[in-house]
Amino acid sequence: MLQQVTTNTTPTPMSAAGSFFDQTNQACRMLVLSIGDFAFAIPADAVSEIVRMPEITMVPGAPASLLGITLLAGDVLAVIKPTHVLPSDQIHQPTKMIVINDHEKEMRVGLPVDRVVEIASLSAEKNAAGTIEHNSTTITVLDPVDLINKLRR
Helix, strand or coil: CCCCCCCCCCCCECCCCCCCCECCCCEEEEEEEEECCEEEEEEHHHEEEEEECCCCECCCCCCCCEEEEEEECCEEEEEECHHHHCCCCCCCCCCEEEEEEECCCCEEEEEEECEEEEEEEEECCCCCCCEEEECCEEEEEECHHHHHHHCCC
């Protein structure tokens, strides 16, 4: 059973006016993932692919949020540090990476994950911490645009 890990880090929740939510029924197809025991979700429309974890090359002088870069289908892809995005103090060896798209800026980034749990239609009704309950599990909802913007900080 997945459970939320409690640490000092604040996750990046989907904004209340998140563009990925269906405004008529306040639900969205979400990809539910895990890093360690921490469960999180991201709009499925923001994820272009899920790949095996590629080799990562470190970049000297890069922002703290950048794990490194990798080549994916001939394109250089920035890879976000999972610990910079989600509250997980566990040391893990991710086996997969999701590729997140920001269609407006024509950018994409990678985010290492341990496990793809499911694709589910989840409600936009979340608490102030940006979490929702699904199948007795607390899931943090992430904003894909904010994840990409973290690389610029």
